[in-house]
Amino acid sequence: MASGDGLGEQLPKSIPKNEQVEEKMVNSVREFMQAVFEHTEARASSDRILYRGQRYSDELLPKLFRNWEGDLTILLEEEARVFSEFKTIAPFLQPSRIDTDWNWLSVGQHHGIPTRLLDWSANPLVALFFALEDDRDEASAVWCYEFTGSQLVDPADKRESPFEQGATKIFRPSAHSIRVTLQAGWHSVHRIHDDRLRPLERMSYHRKQLLKLVVPENRGSAVLAELEAMGISTLTVYPDLVSVGLNLGRQSRRRIREARAQQKF
Secondary structure, three states, X not given: OOHHHOOOOOOOOOOOHHHOOEEXXXXXXXXXXXXXXXXXXXXXXXXXXXXXXXXXXXXXXXXXXXXXXXXXXXXXXXXXXXXXXXXXXXXXXXXXXXXXXXXXXXXXXXXXXXXXXXXXXXXXXXXXXXXXXXXXXXOEXXXXXXXXXXXXXXXXXXXXXXXXXXXXXXXXXXXXXXXXXXXXXXXXEOOOEOOEOOOHHHOHHHHOOEEEEEEOHHHHHHHHHHHHHOOOOHHXXXXXXXHHHHHHHHHHHHHHHHHHHHHOO
C-alpha cells in the first residue's frame, strides 16, 4: 500500500520537464470537451476519471495541509479537535443523518472546515466552472484524475477510517446536501507521507494518472460566459440566495470591465 503512494520519493522544488504532468491548452468549452473526450477514450477506465478545477498555480493539496510549517503533530491534533467539535455541533443543523466519518468529513468540507479531503466532480463542466468562477486575471486549470479500483472506498463501511489510510483513497459521499448532488461531488482522501505533505502531482504514482487542461488568463471570462450560456453557473452549482447575489455581482463587474475596455478605444 505504501509504495503505491510513492513513499521514499523526494519532493523537489521543481519537477524535471520529463516528469511533469501532461498539459493541454484550451480556449473554449468546445476545445475543453474535445480534450476531455480524447483523454477518456485513451484511458482504460473512463468511468473512473474525476475532474477538479482551480487556479493554474495551485497544487493538489487539501486545505488542511496547505501552507503548513512546523510540527505535524500539532496539525493532526488540531484536525482531530476541529472535526470532533464539528460532529458535536452539526447534527442540530444538518438535515440528513450522517453515520460515518467519511461522510462527516464531506459535510465539513462543504461547510468550510479544513480537512484532508480534496473536492472532485464526475462532471467536467462543473470542474471547469470551479476553475473559472472567481473570474481571475490569471490562468486556470482543470485536473483530470484516473483513479484505480483499489483506491475506491465505500463511505458507508464503518470498519474503515479516513484517518488511518496507507494510501490516497477516493469516495463518493452520500447525498447529504443539494450542493454535493448538483456538483456530482467526489473526494480524494490524503495522508501524511513520511512526515511530509505531498501534492498528488508531486508523486510519480499519481502523476501518471493526471492530465492538466489549462485555460489561459486572457480566455477565462469568455469561457465562463460560455458555461453560463449553457446553464452552468452559480445558480445551478450553488442553489441558494447568497449565490444568486454573488452571481449577479460577478456578472455586473464583468459588464463594467467590458464597458471600460471599450471606452479606451
